Amino acid sequence: MFDRITDEATTRERILEVALRAFAELGFDGASTRSIASRAGINQGLIPYYFGTKDALWREAVTRAFTRLNDALSGAVQDAGAAGSRERLAVLIRHYLRFVAAHPEFVMLMNEEGKRDSERMRWLVDTHVRSVMDVMTSLYEAAAGDDERAVRLGTPHFQYLFVGATSAIFHQAPECRRLFGVDPMDPKVVDAHADAIVLLFLGDANLGREA
Numbered sequence: 001m002f003d004r005i006t007d008e009a010t011t012r013e014r015i016l017e018v019a020l021r022a023f024a025e026l027g028f029d030g031a032s033t034r035s036i037a038s039r040a041g042i043n044q045g046l047i048p049y050y051f052g053t054k055d056a057l058w059r060e061a062v063t064r065a066f067t068r069l070n071d072a073l074s075g076a077v078q079d080a081g082a083a084g085s086r087e088r089l090a091v092l093i094r095h096y097l098r099f100v101a102a103h104p105e106f107v108m109l110m111n112e113e114g115k116r117d118s119e120r121m122r123w124l125v126d127t128h129v130r131s132v133m134d135v136m137t138s139l140y141e142a143a144a145g146d147d148e149r150a151v152r153l154g155t156p157h158f159q160y161l162f163v164g165a166t167s168a169i170f171h172q173a174p175e176c177r178r179l180f181g182v183d184p185m186d187p188k189v190v191d192a193h194a195d196a197i198v199l200l201f202l203g204d205a206n207l208g209r210e211a
Contacts, residue, residue, distance in 0.1 A: 012050050015040050020061040024108035028058055028120060058120065065106050066128040072099040073135065085142035090208025092139060093166070093201070094194045100167050101190045107167040133159050143202060158201075165197055 018040040022031035033054050037044040051057040076088075076095035083091070100107050110129075113121050137155050140162075144152045153161065169176055169184045176184045183189060199205040 011042060011046065015047060015050060016061050016064050019057050020065055021105045023058055023061060024105035024112065027112050062124060069099055085139060086202055087207055089139040089143045090198045090202055093197055094208050097166055097194045097197065098190060101170050101185055104170050107171045111171060136162065165200060169193055
């Protein structure tokens with residue numbers, strides 16, 4: 001009985017992992033349950049067995065991705081401890097960057113869904129994105145208030161400048177390799193990019209480096 005439960009949990013996890021990558025690469029409409037089952041090496045009938053509908057599979061795969069992101073950002077908050085708002089934001093930026101570098105499918109999925117006014121986009125924003133960005137923007141506003149030299153950006157401008165600056169290099173990794181001969185997924189490049197983002201928004205590339 002225990003082995004059966006373990007096998008089912010393993011199969012379910014494999015389906016979620018494969019589905020998340022497929023939805024990110026092909027979009028919701030392009031990723032059929034047949035192709036997801038084929039990639040996962042399972043019978044197609046197991047998808048409705050575990051998840052019911054394709055939409056339910058998509059939502060659970062997305063929730064899994066955001067659970068990982070929230071875990072990473074919670075670790076950033078713990079690492080920052082009682083530091084000032086600028087240091088806390090720098091630590092958060094570095095953790096976020098490491099996450100998107102380790103999970104490029106997350107960036108691809110967000111780009112795919114964010115450009116359409118759909119029920120999925122609205123669910124994604126209201127269920128997951130808004131709470132993450134609320135944390136980022138509130139920290140940014142506090143950090144800007146602590147530094148009289150800071151350029152204060154409006155919330156939507158900060159959000160999209162931040163998302164674009166942090167994710168484009170990973171989303172367009174093949175182009176980066178071709179243009180500059182560097183792999184953006186290399187940990188040293190990730191850290192250098194984090195320095196650049198911290199410098200861009202906070203004016204000091206050294207902030208948060210020990211995180």
